Amino acid sequence: MGRAPCCDKGSVKKGPWSPEEDMKLKDYIHTHGTGGNWIALPTKAGLKRCGKSCRLRWLNYLRPNIKHGDFSDEEDRVICALFAAIGSRWSIIAAQLPGRTDNDVKNYWNTKLKKKQLHLLIAAAAHGQQYSSRPPEPPFTLEHHHHTSPTSAASLGQLLMFGVGGGDQQQQYMPSCSSVDMSNNTSAAAVGLQESLMFGGLEFQQQEEHTNNLLSPPPAAFGNDIMTYEHHEMISPSGFFFYGDGAGAAATQEGTRFLY
DNA sequence: AAATTAACCAACCGCCAAAAA
DNA sequence: CTTTTTGGCGGTTGGTTAATT
Incomplete structure (x- = not known):
């Protein structure tokens, strides 16, 4: 019942x-x-x-101060970067965009931004260039209220982004702490990972099972080093191919492989 | 001009976790 | 401690509008 x-x-x-x-x-x-x-x-x-x-x-x-209408380029970048980092946590993403609602951000991503980013990626591939999207300027804060699973896409992104450079291991895998201040992480490696994860995030969301495989063995077996993830691969139903090569996840389509 | 298809977005649904009983 | 209620969230649907054939 x-x-x-x-x-x-x-x-x-x-x-x-x-x-x-x-x-x-x-x-x-x-x-x-x-x-x-x-x-x-x-x-x-x-x-x-x-x-x-x-x-x-x-x-x-x-409610007052709701913003409607077009999203700015800066808002685009914030959404893309956060989506790459934490996945479809729309309420958290929207919290970084004053006046925007989670529903608004979700709709915008699903109907426009996702395609826009895909076109950028394909265009970059056609020119043999590395895709580049500047991440938002730090600092901004991630409020983390609902911890889902240490092996979720969101946690994967956070782990990769925030785990660089050591720190408390338990916090890296169990980001149930009240907040994570991204301004503490300005390393080039973190920025690179943030960018390279962007398109991984697109499909990781729908691939929890695959992501679990990607992250096995369980967190306790890992050290602080991100290199632990090298050479795990996955294929999404949409035809994208993801892999971790130690420098971050990457996405390929129709036989084109991007290396970062 | 009409029919069809695509895009957009407001709103609903069901699940989960926290709070209350 | 267990059960029930509520708030919040993300996924999805369906109605409307715009674009295309």
Whole structure:
């Protein structure tokens, strides 16, 4: 038996929000706040909506200082770099972009940026050049609230990025600490890894099983040295080929191999 | 001009973890 | 300590608009 639904599906309205509903929600929150209880809020606000729906509407659209419209080049770079480092942790990525929501960033990545980056990669391949995308200027901070798995794509990225240069081994593999300050890591190696992981991140996300293989044996068996990862390979269903050669992961397509 | 396809994005769904009971 | 509730997250869907045939 599954969990009880958070609200009566039959009596709540679904679909797009009307201006009237928006007004009701806005007015209520402006005068009463959220009250720390989204489930109870719609009833109090006179809305026939699920609490989760209200929360989403408020966070993604109605709350103040939401930025809509085109993303800047700098925002592109932040998204790409963070995606490479931590994967599809949209809430964390969005937290680095004032006024942007996780939904917004996610949509932007899935519909535009992913393709844009792919085209850049292919264009670079056609000219026999190394792909280059300047990472964002440090410092920015990664708040890490939800630790998933030490072998997840996110952890892989963090491990590779933050593990360079030694440090506490447990923290490298279990990045459940409250924050990781990237300004502490300005080594050329880290920047190179950040760039080279960019396209690995694209597919690593969907390849947890493969990633687990990539990272075996288990973390406890590894030292601080990133070179431990050399010569692990994987192939994604999309045809991209990933491998770690000790200098970072790389992506190839249609027989073209990039070396960093 | 109409039909079809692609792109975009708001919103929903289900899962997970933390908090509360 | 266990169970239930809630908030938050990421993946996905479906409606709308734009572009193409």
